[in-house]
Amino acid sequence: MSTPSHFLKQLIPPVRQWQGPKTDRLVRKPGKFGLGQVPANVVPDATTTMVCGFCATGCGLNIHMKENEAVGLTPATEYPVNLGMACPKGWEALTPLQAKDRATAPLLREQRGGQLEEVDWDRAMVVFCERIKEIQAKHGKESVAFLSTGQIVAEEMAFLGALSKFGMGMKHGDGNTRQCMATAVVAYKQSFGFDSPPYTYQDFEESDVIVLIGSNLCIAHPIMWQRVERNPHNPEIVVIDPRKTETAVAATQHYPIAPKSDLVFFYGLARLLLEKGYVDHKFIAAHCEHFDEFEKHIAQFTPDEVEKRSGISIAQLDQLAETIGAGKRVSFWWTMGVNQGHEAVRTAQAIINIALMTGNIGRPGTGANSITGQCNAMGSRLFSNTTNLLGGHDFSNQADREKVAEALAMNPELIPTETGWAYDQIIEGIHAGKIKALWVVATNGSHSWIHQEQYREAMEKLDFLVVQDMYATTETVEQADLLLPAAGWGEKDGVFINSERRIGLVKKVAKAPGSALSDFNIFRLIAQYWGCGEMFSRWSSPEHVFRILTKISQGQPCDISGIDSYRTLDELGGIQWPCRPEDVEGLTQDNQRRLFSDGRFFHANGRAKFLFSDPVEVAEPTDDEFPFILLTGRGSSAQWHTQTRTKKSAVLRKLYPQSIYVEVHPEDAEKLGIEPNDTITVHSRRAEVTVTAMVTPTVQPGQLFMPMHYAKTNQLTKASFDPFSRQPSYKFCAVRVVR
Template structure:
């Protein structure tokens, strides 16, 4: 621990796919502090609100610290023996496909690699899939159809170099805030740069958009079909690129031309004038990047959407060039790393194909495995169907929470409950999924993990430990390897460190590659422990110099010692302005047969501002680093090395019916992450949006008698939830939006994915989480409540409740179908107050107003405010009272009155989480003369860190201007 405390540790953020560098430091008293790494090329020191609050999420309060078997504490040997023997026995009796692993983009690459190796190479089934299936599988399928490989062609630098950035189905400001800030900063420097936002909602990302296309749900294919036809009509195509580097253009254009402009407008929900503005802007701007995310991928037609976008870039040659290309941004920190090791059920490791016998044989020989799975396994939705119907009898869930995150979540939970044997390895002891596990295995958390992750621009970075593993927690790779040994595969799983696993992973990427495959980090095949520890962030490809060595059949590469890598990446020291680099390629058997010898995988290079020097890069010897891009001069990974245009037709129209007339779009909020097992521990992150909600257009709400802040029942054919109504003109009429974060741990009935049918894209298997038919109705609440309590409530007797952490305890939102007959008794139970606690109460039964406070000595144990409608009391002020001393009656009466003193102005609803600045503070600064977001930043610091609150600040500033004008 002493050496960990000696200096800041360079690691990588565990949230989204941006992959920001983090500097973490442990003080002598054990307090952890984090800041952005100014030298990391993904973020250059920036962190979002979630990243800035990482130190607040490291507590052990809800950690799983010891193995458990059926609810009792067990030792590691007993638990691992049981897992290994049960899986082995199940496989022996029912075959390899009776077992399954469901893994996660929260795993490090080394963890992912070992899990994939065990299931596909030694168990012999491909029944391993990942929660990344829920966020980027359609992008993978679209890449493979177009490029012959799952290749992201561009880099983050392209977002800053582009003259036009098209954001499709991506609320970048809230979901990838650091990339949003990089674009915003570039736009500020070059005002001529344009941003187009394609999204049914006017999200906070619209703050930097020059044009917002409020597209109809699933209207994206029609939009990009219309664009392709327009580009051809206006002769804005790159005919030379099409002829030299692609096939299938005429068929794709014919399919796109079947729809006239009127039909494009109808299907996209956009008027023709808006369409033509966008089409013309795209046509006349050569340096265009199209960034797409979950709004594209999470659809029953997600793969077609991806290919419709890629078609437009191939048709204009806008791919792999500085400032131009299609760009998929991933939702998880290691979704890309999982793709690299074959973490998806339909892929092999190192971007090889499970359907290809040559690839299977290659992987089998490299692993010296008894077999390799011969067919794709079950994708996530189908996997849990197989759990439900009994085909899968042994299930291992790693680092994810499918009871909340899967579509048809109630059915998924029921399936897990009846599965004969369920293992969960996780950090949290309280997640909704782990409560159904027969065996619980405590895994290492961020801050304790040691390994690598890959971000959305193919950049591999290290996650390094700066905290010891608590209790009996162990790394995921170690847990999996120990099970592999106990199943009889000791030699194959004899790894002793993540450095050894990474070296093996790197060696497999270069094994019999020679440029055949895009993913190649063979330069690290003999990385040792010392070089691995010092590994700098780098982008792939990073092949070994010269022809890739071919390992003899059945021979595993030596595990690296302490020697540094002997080979140097061929991209090292590329001169500024260099444009192409040939990779050597050898004609190989199978799908490589017939390729011209030497027709290697080309990729372009562009100069990039060098990373500020801090120490010599062991890979690049301190040389200037170049941003690697693919496909500017062709070199795709298909048989003929040409890209494939994919002829796609318009999405089949699914109109909501009379019973369920609205389209539900699920997604994320700014300060929470997935199912809140991490962010739910941070008081700061829990204050921005503290309860589950549904965004409804005011016109839709009025038709249903729903008012702002009412409790709303949202129902589908799968079930119903209770959430708070948020009326906003940002929401498209006919659609509603609800975040997916709330679970049974934090709300009474807020599990939004329980509403979503298990409808998937036929090609990618990705669920249509953005498109569920629902209805909304006002919940007939007779009473509402708000409470603060120093202890987490054990049980809450309310029809609607939502919990959120605050600095000194918990805050609780409440609603009741019937008014309580004894509010004091309810309050005491809620607070968990002792019988000796002093109660102070105010009741106006005629008005339905009740206020109760309980004091334990001079400290506030809890306070409850109840009313016939949504309670009007400052949440932040009330929560702060839990940390105050209340010795005098005046202070206590003030709590019951629900009013702050004149000396304690109410900060208002949280706007800037990074610096804990509320809406009232910003409004006061505006009234005092601050007339811009920048001025607010100078006075309050709000908006000066991650910047994801800047659009909210701007709205407050603009509202203040309007009031002043009146």
Template sequence: MPLFPPVLSRLLKQHHGPLTADLVLEPGNFGLGRVPARLKPASAVTSICGYCATGCQLKLHLDEQGRAINLSPQAGYPVNLGMACPKGWQALDPLDSAERATVPLLRDETGKMLRVGWAEALETFASRFKSLKEQHGRESVAFLSTGQIPFEEMAFLGCLFKFGMGFLHGDANTRQCMATAVTAYKQSFGFDAPPYSYADFEESDVIVLVGSNLCIAHPILWQRVMRNRRNPQIIVIDPRATETAQAATRHVMLKPKGDLSLLYALAHCIVRDGRIDPASIERTEGFEEFSAFLADYSPLAVTERTGMSVEEIESLARTVSEPGKRVSWWWTMGVNQSYEGVRAAQAMINLALITGNIGKPGTGANSITGQCNAMGSRLFSNTTSLVGGHDFAVPEHRAKVAAGLGIPEEKISSEPSLAYDQILAAAEEGKIKGLWIIATNPFHSWVDSGRLAALREKLEFLVVQDMYYTTESARAADLVLPAAGWGEKDGCFINSERRVGTLKKVRQAPGIALSDFRIFRLIASVWGCEDLFVRWTDPEAAFRLLRDLTQGRPCDITGIEGYEMVDGLGGVQWPYPAREDGAPTPASERRLFEDSVFYTPSGKAKLLFSPPAPIPEAVDREYPYTLLTGRGTSSQWHTQSRTGKSDILRKLYPQDAYVEINPKDAARLGVKEHDMIRVRSRRGELEASVYIAPTVKPGELFLPMHYPEVNRLTHSSFDPHSRQPNYKACAVTLEKVR
């Protein structure tokens, strides 16, 4: 018997309380154990919601045993101001699902999944991955993680995998969500720095939403827009008449992927007419080159690409550059999930910079983040950036992180990891032999998802660590590690406006499932690198390590003492550096660049641009429709692995896939509402019920992204700068199902 089970017993008992080693290590007993002593009976505690990156605070109402039995939105929290969307109201439901992973599962030689104890599961984990490393090297195993777990866990994973286990490649599903915004900000501002506060929704005169269905995807932020007393113009730029477009003052219904050309045409008009802010332009680099580039993007030159008239473009240009008006630009996945999303995001950044709409109330070029902790992932996952907002390629950064974490500097590689798509491509090619997936579901969510079945055949060992054993990814695994979910562990999220907030443990994980933090501690012990992580005793201890690493970086949070302080301040927006005695406490809601100093070496923002590229898969006679995808309802979330577990949420959206079709196309095809129709691309097909909707234009279709069949259709094309997939436009055909 290996030496490590006593270590496992000790660490597991720290999590579960006074349970016997047999109970913890064997799969047959599913006792919950006692509620930890720190959860003494109380009326309520607060916790940040675990769905989107809005970052709403919820009040969790506890029973006499300290277990959450109900919740309500927290009044007065500066994010949601006492509001919650349907997902937030039902956030406890997924914890009680019968599909929870409660015990490790290991696939035997016949292909059957068997219940095993933690000792056998982790011995198998370590021996299989060590064997692959010995045979094929440190690039033979990779991980894919999430924006759904606290940043303390994300950082532990990234540091464990790269510094402790000695592997190179790991990425987070932030790559599917926010990589475009990350890259755009880094290139333009010198750091991944969304500049805004949610208060800017309430202080703008003109709010421009590009590829953002705010009403559905971020309903609490739409409520912040509705609180605006300045009678703002709300402009939605989107090919589809979304719920947000229908509620706006103006809908710009441009052609799919015509956004970059339109944004350049707007800048052309503004520069041509002199409606610029010279003082703001002084704080930029590249204005002369940008002005020369814009000469080719007159309104007339882009009418075909955008589907808009010259008059419409000229009118919009005047609206977004009116002197004295506060203009804010906002975007989400309609821009990010694009083959040229970085340049589209930077085109909005350029517009904000040349008109002086940055660093002031009600302004900015503002990305709205998707997952609850995608901002935390961006700073702390140790994937594309060295943990703490540092750079793997900078020797001084490697030395600082090594000293701060107490690890040998030589364990920090200067080599970059492969990006998400490159990791999967390497697995397809047989170069990556082992894959560890944590709290995400790429077998459903990845673009052209049918390719993952073939990829699976090339993998020698696939580990999935998740709340549920029924996700598409877990069903494909060789080993399933049962993880605690939101509400069953402590930590911090960072929301879209850079606000750090705490989540609380108010339930015991079912069976012998453990928090991801505890699983990583056990793996460190099994692997033999636990000496590197002796200070990672619990999430708050890890928080303090990570906090101290941020010193001197734009995301400096060294002024935060601990979780209690975060709660007491109503969340804390970074930066929040340690203050000199007597220094005033920063305001609750703060924007960046009020001093017009950016994070580049020169202190100036960069105006970046390049010509629009052709759409990767244009329509033709064989595939004459353009498929658009996006959020379906405010009750659905991503692959529905959690929202699908709520009886209430399931009643609020269609259970099966449906496709929105323009009435003219429906008439031509001879289909009526609720008929079944086959949607086929060059990669796959699905059957969906017909929803006749004038909200899509003839020749265009819309499918909600949440159904597992949808990504069989989408096209494997990627932004060259961010490596983010292009989910939003591909060519399909329709056939009526007889």
């Protein structure tokens, strides 16, 4: 067996000197490949298609190559997701790779308070392993945890999850997908028996009623909105959202529900649908359970109670019930407006219950459909060893542990028997002194986590903070003791899984700068230096790991054992799970795949469950001192999360305000003496933030809205969590405004 240093020499090629961005490579001039995305003086010699690396829509992009390196891109016209369309972020997908602040070599802070200084990979690996082993020896293996991401490819997620938990003995690890999709995961698992979004994007075009809940589709997922616009059935488009968003303006019906009154609202809607006879009793009897208990539960949610709690009038509620009842193909769609709430799981299940009781599931144009956030959040959900054991298996199930261990050729005793802490519990563990070292991979929690200052304080309490990232300037890197420079999207191979469960390819079309490595090769290197390299000897390439994952998935609802190679994915334009061997032939005729068309769900008895609870109050209601509700969310289709990548593009920066702003209703502005573009201060119980006032009727009186992309926003938010999913409630906190 080779020594770690010998392995290092094999893994890292001679370092090419990083000279900064090649600005001439992406000069915007009229070009051969559409909208100026290829310089006019460059003639590509090849084109390859891969999946975009921003959101979970999962668009196909044609990458135009010259001498084996990307020189531009255009949307892929035949890819079944986007059909030749791309949002602003997609058009600029290559630009962040050329940023000036790329991490190009390992950086080490020798002493607290000192500077991060460049070291070689050997030194970085020795320090990484020695420091973590010392902490584990002193405080126990549970004293080290990781926080991962929905941004890296599934093979890297699986490698991190297996290396940390099976090879290094960590118990606790979670992903930043906890911030966006944990609610949908738990809701589907409890209701359907597995984390299983049932739809295909084709359903946007086949519905006659489209109900969007807490989803500003026009801005957050513009390609999905364009699929809605392709619908030939003149559908009713219903938006349920406190704000008059861009999507609400484009809709046929808007219900400006009071923030976090969703559960009362949907229980009342279900009650009214039942009274009007818009219930498929035959479907319920054949395929569901606990409906009788649900019927008794919703009896208390009268139209009067709904109006009192939600602000939606009895007449409006009646109109919505009639719209849904008259629909033949009704689809319900939700995203962060539902997921990021204090009772989010039960809210998502209230939506699922309405789809079930009206029989709107398993058919084209129907479904209770969660829209995912990050590009590979679905990959994280299935293959990261965070919310479940690899492939949707259960850590606590001995048969599952043995199956996974056999596929990995590992001792099943190495697999933990329980899942471990969620993201917020890990942060609490740091504050309590139980977590002493943290390994952060491709996420920027010092910007994005709720109650930001509390997170930053936690990072300072750690004995050792390792950050693995493609940039050297994120807020989390600024607090790190060790930075491991990683390749980004387009600089490595692997797969993403999008919102509709479609597995698509990511390809290496550019070289990582300096000595930066793919996350996959960083994990290989750590395994060697840690001393468990032999355990991962078969993990020689992403495609080899993908084949292992297909084997692990066998027999699961997410079975992808029929996908034998990356080439198959490439030829078919991605494949939705499940894909067993017998499914492959039919994909050439129809590459759209829905779940539950046979009425069978994933619980042992094949039935879906009606689940419900009594509504509870928000953690921080408004009062005389803090009379406004602060809402947060997507600000622009040109921004992405913490802007770590989108702000690298001059084009995208022109498409949104550079300074943080807050939306204020004109009535509130008049009372407070606030004029448009005034500088005002928003106070919560945790912080105060100076912002620019945007006076607009898009918010209701008593409510404010602030985009999440600005770092200051999460100084204000309150750390409260859904009890089932542990997902943060970003969408509601009490604030006051001072001119």
